[in-house]
Amino acid sequence: MSIEQLELNPRIIKAVNNANIGVARDILKFSGPDLQRLTRLSASDVHHLQTAVAALFCQKPPVSALQLYRGECPEWDCGLRVSLGCPVLDGVLRGGLLPWGLTELAGPSGAGKSQLAMQLCLSVQYPAQYGGLGSGALYICTEDSFPIRRLKQLQNEQPSLRSDVPPDVVSSICFSDNIYVEHAADLGALMACVSQRVPVLLAQGRVRLLVVDSVAALFRSEFQADQGLERSRHLTAFATALHKLSASYQLPILCVNQVTDVMEGDSNHDAGLRPVDSKVVPALGMAWANQVMVRLMVTRLPGAVSMGTQSSARRRLEVVFAPHLARDSCLFGVWREGTRGLPSPPTQDASS
Incomplete structure (x- = not known):
């Protein structure tokens, strides 16, 4: 013009x-x-x-922090949250994931990242009064094949996990019909999916949650150590595409991420960007960290916990940073019916 x-x-x-x-x-x-x-x-x-x-x-006027605090922008803070399906986990996140923006879930292999991601894909299908958005989810796999058998088990065990939801509501939802799975073997396929196929599903109102599992796999495998600038350029383009989808469709996006070891004396990951007392940090460095609105970290701890006849490894979910959350954490386990938080141990009175 x-x-x-x-x-x-x-x-x-x-x-x-x-x-x-x-x-x-x-x-x-x-x-x-x-x-x-x-x-x-x-x-x-x-x-x-x-x-x-x-x-x-810029067709929409900018929104200030003061306007958000006063509740003058209901389209940005409508009170909706995507529940994790557990009151303990939701308590750490003040109700669950925000219904927009990029949330990163990072952790080492076996920590429970995919378990939480699949549980969210089921939870988002519930009506809003039960912590959902009443729509489906798209799950993009970039590493292993999608764990369909585990998803079916979680689906069948929903009445046990979500005892807070009336049984007729649970039985009325065809969970498996509302989860779309896409496999991306390289960056070209990933960008094509995000830029072409995802908008079609969103425009049709079929999904309200996007999961990328994992965001680090392809960026780690397709670039050498001396191609840092090129990797950052592609990573920024990918993050920009996700931000546009989230802003255009009020879409919560969960990006599962791998971790990397912290080298001794490395100060590049300070300033609250990593979990407390952790020897690993989420992969992809500052180029990716600056694109994320919420960073969650899961870790697997020594020991096990029991619930009835089941046992699970102890795990911890920690809020590393978020604009609306303080640093907090809770313990959880992975059971047959899904992921449940563990009640906090009672605090001992120092005077006793």
Whole structure:
């Protein structure tokens, strides 16, 4: 779009044309002082120019933190959460996942990441009053084949796990019909899925949750150690595509991530980006960490816990960072019916 099509004072338009800036989008490439120097306009004129161009490309006005705090933007804070299907786990997350934005779930192999991801794919199908969004889920696999047998077991055990939901509500949901599985063997297939097939399902209202398991697998395997800049470029493009989907469709996105060891003396992962007292950090470094809104970490701990005739390894879910959550954690186990949090041990009175 040319500058002449903007509703601006002809004097401002003439000054911009004299500076050989004929396309409105090019205005966004310059800072205010640079535009003043190029066009010889006043600071007030430049402000009007930038405001007009910004309004052209940003149809929705920006939302401030104060507006969110006052509850003046219900479309961004509608109170909905995607439950993890367990009151203990939901308690750490203040009800569950936010219904938009990128949430990372990182942890070593066998920590329970895929178990939690599959449980969310079932939970999102419940009505809103039971912690769901009343729609299906898309599960993109980039590593192993999808664990369909475990999903069927979780589906059959929903009446046991979700005792808070009336049995007729549970029985009315065809869980397996609402989970779409896609396998991406390389980055090209992953980007094609995210940019082409996912929007079709979203536009049809068939899914309200996207799971990528895992985000690190392909970026680790397709780039060598000396290709860090190229990997960061592709990683940023992928994250940008996810952010656009989340913003356009109010879509919660769960990205499962691998971990890497922290080298002794390495300070690149400080400032609250890793779990407390952890010797591993989520993979893909700062290039990925800056794209994530919420970072959760799961770890497998020594020992086991029992529940009836079942036993499970002890695991911990920790909130590493989130804009709406304090750092917190809880223990959990993986059982036949699904993932359940373990009640916190009673605190001992120091005076006793």
